[in-house]
Amino acid sequence: MSGENRELVSRIYDALRNDKMLASYVKRFSKGDTGAARKLFPFVSVGNVRYDVEPVTTAHDLYKYTVEVFGGVRSLVPGAAFDGGGVPGIRGILHLCDDLAIALRGATLGGFLSRPMEILNMGYEPGPDKSGFTAYGAVVFVMEIMRLR
Amino acid sequence: MSLIEKTVVDSVLEALSGSEALSAYVKSVTAGDAAAARKQFPFIAVGNVSTSAGVERLGEGGGGGKVCSFEIVFGAKSLAPGEAFDGERGILQLCEDVLSAVWPSDFGGVFDGPVLVRGVETGYGADSGGSVWRGVVRMEGTLAAG
Numbered sequence: 001m002s003g004e005n006r007e008l009v010s011r012i013y014d015a016l017r018n019d020k021m022l023a024s025y026v027k028r029f030s031k032g033d034t035g036a037a038r039k040l041f042p043f044v045s046v047g048n049v050r051y052d053v054e055p056v057t058t059a060h061d062l063y064k065y066t067v068e069v070f071g072g073v074r075s076l077v078p079g080a081a082f083d084g085g086g087v088p089g090i091r092g093i094l095h096l097c098d099d100l101a102i103a104l105r106g107a108t109l110g111g112f113l114s115r116p117m118e119i120l121n122m123g124y125e126p127g128p129d130k131s132g133f134t135a136y137g138a139v140v141f142v143m144e145i146m147r148l149r
Numbered sequence: 150m151s152l153i154e155k156t157v158v159d160s161v162l163e164a165l166s167g168s169e170a171l172s173a174y175v176k177s178v179t180a181g182d183a184a185a186a187r188k189q190f191p192f193i194a195v196g197n198v199s200t201s202a203g204v205e206r207l208g209e210g211g212g213g214g215k216v217c218s219f220e221i222v223f224g225a226k227s228l229a230p231g232e233a234f235d236g237e238r239g240i241l242q243l244c245e246d247v248l249s250a251v252w253p254s255d256f257g258g259v260f261d262g263p264v265l266v267r268g269v270e271t272g273y274g275a276d277s278g279g280s281v282w283r284g285v286v287r288m289e290g291t292l293a294a295g
Contacts, residue, residue: 002249005241005245032231032239032240032273047234051268055253149253
């Protein structure tokens, strides 16, 4: 196995970038770049990969992955960064996480996965910001890949 | 650290040091020295070795068979955003290269069979001089009798 972790993250990144809904309002997609201070909001970043390996046969191993997709939204309108604040067309962190889930849930990433992506959990939290209101969220996905040893 | 744990650490270090893929870009491979601030990146450190006391394997042969777990921690750093994560020498590649160096293996017979992978994990570590990603491979195996 060589470069397959990077390939997995790259495919998730591509799937997010190619999602029409996300592409319509997310200003920056990245991999592993969680330094929010440098971001354009809304942003999405693929990061924090975890996995276990289980030998299945003498030649095959099952890789069980957990991948976190992190997002952030900022707005000058109070509440808008969280749920849109009732402002037409504004998508808050709740919408962003929903859109991330819709974009990736059930995806096989072009047949790269042995078991489609499922959601493990979602979480949100407010983020302090000097020039407005910021909210962050993360959607954690689980997936499996069977590999030849 | 007991003699058997020292043997485990030495065996793991030997496997890591013998990896051509790792030696091409990892700058230090050490035991127990995981204070990343003092490191040259990328680094690897073997640590957190523990042996379950008094857990004897039942069944054929009896005796021996204490379970030993250990961790291999490592880090990558880059000034370029994202490079320490999924660059050619980033943490994702380091996870793979570390795992390939030590698994599947019984570390020259120190364990009674290939050790089990108990998890591979990355984590972001902020740094004033660039972005830092850390990783850990957790492993566990049954020690060979004798």
